[in-house]
Amino acid sequence: MKKTNAFQFFNKVSSVKEYSDMYKKLRLDLRYPANVKREQIFVKLLKKHKPKKIIDAGCGTGMPLIDIKKKGFNIIGYDKAKNMVSEAKENLKSNGLSPDLVFYDNFENPKKVKNNSVDCILGMGAFYYAKNVNKTLLNQKKKLKKNGRLIFSLRNRLFDIITLNNYTKKFLDEIYEVKKLKKEWKNKYKNLTKNFTDRKKIKLEKNIDEEGVYNHIPHNPLTITDEMTKLGLSVEGIYFYHFHAFPPLFETFDKNYYRKISWKIENPLDWRGFFLASTFIIDCKKIF
Numbered sequence: 001m002k003k004t005n006a007f008q009f010f011n012k013v014s015s016v017k018e019y020s021d022m023y024k025k026l027r028l029d030l031r032y033p034a035n036v037k038r039e040q041i042f043v044k045l046l047k048k049h050k051p052k053k054i055i056d057a058g059c060g061t062g063m064p065l066i067d068i069k070k071k072g073f074n075i076i077g078y079d080k081a082k083n084m085v086s087e088a089k090e091n092l093k094s095n096g097l098s099p100d101l102v103f104y105d106n107f108e109n110p111k112k113v114k115n116n117s118v119d120c121i122l123g124m125g126a127f128y129y130a131k132n133v134n135k136t137l138l139n140q141k142k143k144l145k146k147n148g149r150l151i152f153s154l155r156n157r158l159f160d161i162i163t164l165n166n167y168t169k170k171f172l173d174e175i176y177e178v179k180k181l182k183k184e185w186k187n188k189y190k191n192l193t194k195n196f197t198d199r200k201k202i203k204l205e206k207n208i209d210e211e212g213v214y215n216h217i218p219h220n221p222l223t224i225t226d227e228m229t230k231l232g233l234s235v236e237g238i239y240f241y242h243f244h245a246f247p248p249l250f251e252t253f254d255k256n257y258y259r260k261i262s263w264k265i266e267n268p269l270d271w272r273g274f275f276l277a278s279t280f281i282i283d284c285k286k287i288f
């Protein structure tokens with residue numbers, strides 16, 4: 001199946017509306033406010049590092065940017081989806097802020113940001129939509145001053161283990177190298193996983209893969225430090241969010257209860273996040 005580019009998907013009126021509204025709707029039964037938790041973690045890190053000049057890459061409707069600006073930080077942002085930029089300008093105006101704080105640019109190769117000019121770059125649900133994530137990160141790093149910070153979220157590959165569904169099957173097939181096994185063992189093994197949930201058969205909100213949006217395979221929080229070091233970024237912290245207290249299938253039985261117990265265990269530093277959280281943030285410093 002041909003994948004849609006992320007900025008085209010996010011340019012749709014429905015995506016713009018969803019991203020404008022989600023930060024306003026804090027009720028758990030409306031939508032699990034994982035992005036609100038994410039924003040809290042970013043704000044905490046900004047308060048710790050106190051960067052002078054911040055860029056929000058892939059700022060979407062600008063809602064997190066507006067919150068951060070209102071907390072007294074010097075932040076601007078950009079996005080490649082034109083409708084997101086227009087919505088962000090409207091949101092800025094209705095919050096009494098200048099619409100010029102946001103503009104059009106591409107985070108894979110930003111043209112409007114000078115090299116060595118920024119203290120901190122944020123990527124909230126952004127960089128894994130790039131066609132080439134590592135190249136994107138290297139281009140982002142160029143924009144940072146010495147010791148500048150690149151703080152961004154990634155999808156968690158280890159989360160596939162606890163979902164007990166098609167993703168788990170795929171993950172286990174890969175790490176057990178099932179393809180290489182003798183037939184008899186393959187069949188016995190298939191029996192073990194046959195009762196895992198088939199996401200196509202249950203009523204869950206479609207995820208970004210099922211929407212056919214291009215995105216990078218999730219990252220592994222156990223190896224991310226080594227991966228980033230090779231790019232000249234030192235990982236100074238890993239913070240988990242969007243915890244799932246039970247396999248996602250159970251959300252279809254009682255959405256409110258599922259979200260309530262999941263919200264209760266949100267804790268960015270809990271080791272269970274390596275498995276129970278679908279996403280994590282890394283706080284990186286430019287080392288070379």
Ligand SMILES: C[S@@+](CC[C@H](N)C(=O)[O-])C[C@H]1O[C@@H](n2cnc3c(N)ncnc32)[C@H](O)[C@@H]1O
Pocket residue numbers: 006007008010011019035057058059060061062063064078079080081084105106107108123124125126129130
């Ligand atoms: C999941 S949304 C997150 C938006 C915002 N950061 C937030 O947290 O609300 C991802 C955003 O990245 C933008 N995007 C995707 N590819 C991009 C690119 N190459 N350059 C800039 N923005 C891009 C999309 O248009 C979308 O607004």
